Amino acid sequence: MQKRVVIVGAGFGGLAAAKGLVGAPVDVTLIDRTNHHLFQPLLYQVATAALNPSDIAAATRSLFAPRDNVRVLMDEVQAIDSAAQKVKTSESGELPFDYLILATGADYSFFGNDQWAEHAAVVKTMEDALSIRERLLAAFEQAEKEPDPAERARLLTCVVVGGGPTGVEMAGAIAELGRTSLVADYRYIKLDEIRIVLVEAGPRILTAFEPGQSEQALKALGNLGVEVQLAASVSNIDDRGVTIGDRLIPAANVIWSAGTKARPSAAWIDAAAARNGSIIVEPDCSVPGQPTIFAIGDGASYQDTDGKALPGLAPVAKQQGRYVAKLIRARLAGAPLPGPFKYRNWGMMAVVGRSKAVADFGSIKLSGFVAWLTWSLVHLMLLIDFRSRSSVYLAWSYAWFTRDRIARLLTRKSVPNFQTPSAQEKRI
Numbered sequence: 001m002q003k004r005v006v007i008v009g010a011g012f013g014g015l016a017a018a019k020g021l022v023g024a025p026v027d028v029t030l031i032d033r034t035n036h037h038l039f040q041p042l043l044y045q046v047a048t049a050a051l052n053p054s055d056i057a058a059a060t061r062s063l064f065a066p067r068d069n070v071r072v073l074m075d076e077v078q079a080i081d082s083a084a085q086k087v088k089t090s091e092s093g094e095l096p097f098d099y100l101i102l103a104t105g106a107d108y109s110f111f112g113n114d115q116w117a118e119h120a121a122v123v124k125t126m127e128d129a130l131s132i133r134e135r136l137l138a139a140f141e142q143a144e145k146e147p148d149p150a151e152r153a154r155l156l157t158c159v160v161v162g163g164g165p166t167g168v169e170m171a172g173a174i175a176e177l178g179r180t181s182l183v184a185d186y187r188y189i190k191l192d193e194i195r196i197v198l199v200e201a202g203p204r205i206l207t208a209f210e211p212g213q214s215e216q217a218l219k220a221l222g223n224l225g226v227e228v229q230l231a232a233s234v235s236n237i238d239d240r241g242v243t244i245g246d247r248l249i250p251a252a253n254v255i256w257s258a259g260t261k262a263r264p265s266a267a268w269i270d271a272a273a274a275r276n277g278s279i280i281v282e283p284d285c286s287v288p289g290q291p292t293i294f295a296i297g298d299g300a301s302y303q304d305t306d307g308k309a310l311p312g313l314a315p316v317a318k319q320q321g322r323y324v325a326k327l328i329r330a331r332l333a334g335a336p337l338p339g340p341f342k343y344r345n346w347g348m349m350a351v352v353g354r355s356k357a358v359a360d361f362g363s364i365k366l367s368g369f370v371a372w373l374t375w376s377l378v379h380l381m382l383l384i385d386f387r388s389r390s391s392v393y394l395a396w397s398y399a400w401f402t403r404d405r406i407a408r409l410l411t412r413k414s415v416p417n418f419q420t421p422s423a424q425e426k427r428i
């Protein structure tokens with residue numbers, strides 16, 4: 001009987017591992033709780049009505065040929081019996097494995113304040129992005145008919161928490177959406193009523209970049225009308241807005257992009273975990289003491305040669321996925337094993353609004369329009385297929401020349417109601 005490889009998670013890492021095992025003498029089962037592979041780096045553009053969901057996601061099974069040795073299962077993994085080598089799923093029962101690759105990614109962490117999650121949106125899944133889009137658009141609709149100035153101000157304020165690349169990109173895109181595209185469509189909403197605040201607990205934004213690049217990004221955000229509050233620690237988030245120390249910023253929309261934690265796969269296999277819950281792995285990405293189980297991507301903590309854990313980035317997950325596939329192929333063939341995993345760092349980028357970015361490629365640092373152009377080309381190339389690349393290219397070109405947003409329809413019956421209980425009482 002052929003050996004069985006089970007891969008949990010069809011994100012960047014899991015998909016790369018499955019692709020690397022196509023044609024190998026193994027039966028591969030790729031399980032994901034969604035039916036699509038998602039290009040998370042562009043989620044914020046779906047959230048801000050610049051792209052449609054199908055532009056950045058593809059049905060996972062469409063990425064494999066029907067005769068490939070990869071079976072795609074839409075299901076949720078609930079537990080793992082490592083001794084019996086079985087994965088327990090919600091609907092498909094128990095799946096036996098000879099090799100297991102855990103690629104379950106990460107979730108947002110509210111640093112022990114889980115009650116904030118009720119009032120702060122995160123951008124991790126397609127549902128999250130669509131819900132943010134709906135909330136941003138609905139807040140404008142409600143503000144247009146709101147006579148109370150204080151309530152209008154709250155409706156038109158959005159606070160983004162976390163000055164890393166996701167927060168910076170999100171704040172810039174919301175500013176473009178609200179202050180450039182939407183404001184022109186509403187008769188009673190004025191530009192100076194729209195407030196986008198980016199809150200960062202540290203002394204500067206984009207700390208992974210050089211201070212000069214953080215400064216450039218800060219300036220670019222300022223030009224877009226984003227108010228950046230540095231050294232500002234959030235002490236509370238509730239239905240009124242965000243509190244910094246004892247100062248409340250009334251806001252109908254709050255987006256949290258401040259910290260991540262790995263999904264609970266370490267507990268499934270009783271493995272040692274880093275502080276953020278990710279599984280500490282060996283130099284070959286296997287779990288210590290469990291050589292047939294591997295953890296990759298955001299769910300793994302891999303110490304590079306300099307002793308630092310690799311960052312939670314798509315290229316890390318992809319390269320680890322490819323590496324583990326190669327290792328399993330070598331083990332199956334009894335061939336010499338590849339050496340330890342080595343991350344090839346191509347650099348990092350963060351985009352600010354419609355035409356500015358910062359990019360750090362080691363000795364080459366770019367900023368402004370050139371960095372944005374590079375960012376756009378790189379992201380177009382990284383999208384999963386030709387269809388996504390063409391539709392994103394068209395959408396970006398259209399938006400660049402017209403500043404219009406293609407995807408701003410509110411389609412659900414239950415449009416969010418932002419009124420706080422106290423505002424509702426006033427109305428009654």
Ligand SMILES: Cc1cc2nc3c(=O)[nH]c(=O)nc-3n(C[C@H](O)[C@H](O)[C@H](O)COP(=O)(O)OP(=O)(O)OC[C@H]3O[C@@H](n4cnc5c(N)ncnc54)[C@H](O)[C@@H]3O)c2cc1C
Binds near residue numbers: 013014038299
């Ligand atoms: C908004 C945002 C912007 C980002 N921007 C960038 C960027 O610009 N550049 C960059 O390099 N990185 C970026 N990242 C980070 C990058 O997306 C991650 O590092 C990468 O997705 C990690 O890949 P992964 O395979 O480990 O996990 P993921 O890609 O998150 O995939 C995990 C998969 O596991 C599935 N899953 C989880 N639990 C279960 C379960 N119990 N059962 C079944 N399936 C399960 C999930 O549905 C998901 O499909 C961004 C992330 C976010 C959220």
